[in-house]
Amino acid sequence: MRLSPVVLAVLSACAVSANAAVYQVQELPEITTVRSQFGNALNDNGDIVGSANYVYNQPFDLDALDLESTVVTAAFTTEEIENIKIGNINAALNSKLLSFFMNPTSYEVQRVGDVQAFDFDTGEQVKIRDQGEVPTSREYLYDINNLGNAIGMATPVYQKQDFTPAATDDDPSPETVTLWVPQNPYQQAYLLNGGSRQALPIPYAENGGGFSVAQKISGNNYIAGSGSVGMSDTVVEQIETNCTGDSAPIAICQANYAGSYTERALVWQLNSSGQIGAPVEYGFLGPEINEEGISLTYLSRALSVNNNGVAVGYSSYTDKSRDIYNQVHATVFHEGEVSPVVDPLEWISSSAVDINNENIVVGTAYKNINGTTRSKMFVFDYNTNTVKYPTGFFVSSGTMPTAVNDHGMVVGAGEVFLSDSATRRQVAFLYDIAADTFTDLNTLLPCNSTYNVVDARDINENNEIVATVVKSVEGRDSLGEVVRDSAGNPVMESVARTVLLKPVANGTVDDCSSGSDDGETYERKSGSSSWLMVLLVPLAWMRRRYF
Template identity: 35%
Template sequence: MKYVKFAKSTIALSLMLSFGYANAATYEIKEIPNVKDHRQQFSTALNNVGEVVGIARSSVNFPFYFENYITNASASIRANCGISDAEISAGQLDASSASCLKSTLSNTSGNFVDSPSYQKIGDVVSFKYSAGETTQTTLTDVFVEELNSLSRSTVEQLNDINNLGFAAGTASAPYRKISFQQTGENASESPITLFERDFTSRATVINNGNVLTIAPKEVTFGGVSAATSITDNNFVSGYQSVSVREVAQTTIENDCKGESLPENVCAWSLAQNLSLYDLRPVVWSIDNEGNVLEKSEYPLAFTPKENQNGNYVAYASAVNEMGVAVGYGDAPATDNDNVILKFPLLFKDGTTIQILEDNRDYDGGYATDINNQGLVVGHLQKFVDRQYNDEFFVYDINTGEIKTPTTFYKSAQSQAAAINDNGYVVGVAEYELTTSQIRRKHGFLYDLNTDQVLDLNDLTECQSKYEIVEVSDINNNNQISATAIKTVNVVNALGEPVLDDNGNNVTTTQPVAVLLEPISGGQIDDCGELEEPSYERQGMSTSIWLLATLSFFAVIRRRFI
């Protein structure tokens, strides 16, 4: 099978469906060095001086508590993971056991994630890339003497960075091991071991190593807050818990008596299957020391009827330097106001505004970014053939005009991630023509001024070892932060190389964070036809968009929602 990329066209996108293969040396790919001991890395944002923030995961040498579910000879986890007596005695698991145990404790389809009786696996850390170096940024995690390391139970995600070096994001609280003596009829005679934490998530700002966490309006059982973007004049967009939902409060009062579990741990357990909080968009204004000067909280886009008792929410995904924010939230469908769906929203001067004047043509949507000229990007959704189909949009808040440009071909699904002040949009779109329901995706660059869409993989050198599958941001110098996949040597859970029977390194494809640098005077080259790569290329299905399913809290981000 031949791998044929479509030639770019400045006239009509249909001309891209030729068999010529056009590539370009107009962008240079710079791989961002990995965070130590982490195998996968994703970029999330960059500023105008080329500093990039992102996340790393899939760590090696993970530290484990040796609790009964590991040390007890009859424990099911121990048996399933093949943990030996020698490993227990040494207090050190081999690569196979460590990989199995970490996977088991992280498996969201099992009972271990939802139970406070088992160690919690976070394994998502943030990084900052500056002047050619990558630095891990610890936001909320703490050192644990028993583990002789950080707890690595947190999910820490920097989502944006301004030109002054202030980075904003979201982090969960670290879990700590506690001993609890139960009371009541079914109480255990001896204290039981539990894992608890102080909050689900906190909006976080870091500058020069100084970390500020912003508490939400409602802090009962810890509460929730998150930061999604930050401007040069220190507007921070995000969301926060504003109240405990009445149904959740009633359930906690009935079920959490402090006998079998501490009240906060019991509430956490219930929250795995029950939404605790009413969440609302917020824009904070902070000073250069990170102190909150004021905040603007925004309401839902509609007023629920008496019979509408759902958990309705809204989130701010991005904010510009005028303090105008965008995001998404629940709103009624035009044809039936009893049907509530997620639609793109605008937050301005204390008012929540629906970007779509008429929701009749769409079944949902998300606004992900806004520039300083009032141009908003995101994607709209139509429910077709039992699934949501996405198309990216550009909305001008000054004129009310909304555009949905075609990308690589007419029916290609697409999502916009960011827009700069030059009118350049970046995102991802299907490029593969196939009858399969899963179509591979590439990063794209759209020029609003010329209505031109280009595959970012066509803007790099021929035979590049990188395939750009996610794009997170573009700055005003047209530098782009993205995530690519490339072939790497496999290492096991202890960081050791994996070899085949002949002693050769086993290889796999892996996500890496990259910075795309414009090449001054770069020219488009004709690379001819290239063979399809031997590996199976991955699209959005294995991208950073799935990060939320790996976390202990929902990661809501203007770049990936």
């Protein structure tokens, strides 16, 4: 394998290791309270932030649960309800309660905050919005810069509230009910540093509080994201008509319209006094078409921003003359203007996911290859307005980059084939723009590595990489207790774990071909796509909202 001069220089500057290989896996502090963990970003100081899901022994407020309500009696048996009353809750019943609270059928049921934010460098949970002992908000950390400023997002905190509907002719004496009421807004982005936190200003916060999402923070504190900038007159009229507070709390009624806000790419900036001002709002690529019989929703989202204030992401594109209606395509947001990256006639859709301080943009574009829609990485030079599409592991290999550093090193996930098999597997990759080399990160680890690195989430200027591995561990039930088979042996399960890949001084690629007779040349260095999809489902839509 050929390494670029940049990589060789970085490796030579690192501390000497007694082992070979180009990267060593450094395990992070163990987090025993959650099952699956996903690091999203790291800075040059080695601080790693991210989120985790499936909380063991998830806390519930069972005192607030009306065990005689039809919602409960329909979900649990008489025996289970009796056990809940006396607090006799085993793992099976706890798991059923968790499912019940995670899929509520009414606002009489508590919401569950089953995703938590973490500082993976210390293993400590970071509480963003919900400070309660029984969390009801899902919370995520997405990025952190060298100043220690981190950005995250949280869904609503739900609070218990007694509510008495207005009397009607049919029900002149309505009963008071206890409801879990969302606190506006329904999504809120925050800037955090140590014990301090600031909510990012939302341009339009009426009729339910609006929303904001922050995705990336630059070294000089530009923040890329999106949020609500308005709402159509029709929806406002519906809210004013329906959300009177007579039949339900106004906040619950407004929550039904949370998806009706106009969303636009936003770029905030933390000023020298430590305050965040109103964001710069950006539009979208294609012209808006307002014709009878055509109902389209236009949006834009910024996913990353660099020190030059150049943001990238995606936005709606429409061209009636070419029968292209409301696709989303990779977009550059800069100085109040939006500009495209890829040709919308060639690609079905696209998204720019990161930009470095040299104005090099990476992202994913989708097209039909051999009858199947595949994702292909692009590298766009904003300085010269040129774009290229690296092949990846092979022509039809799906490739999804996640980050690029100032050395032109790109990380992400791509598809490979197992030898003598038509089965595709997802592995983490490292792409060197200058050398045009595309490498499975697993091949840069020692031959005796027990890890399957399936996704690389970020790379800093030291070429350290935060990655997701699939690891076999002792299985635990919903209470966090080890699951054993009939013989008393622990039942093993595959879980997602976050690791730090550290460059090795003067590292060379290990030759792992000797001593192997199983013919599975990718056995050591691949992780199953199906396993990864199962593990990522709870976090997929919020980790980096590509589409």
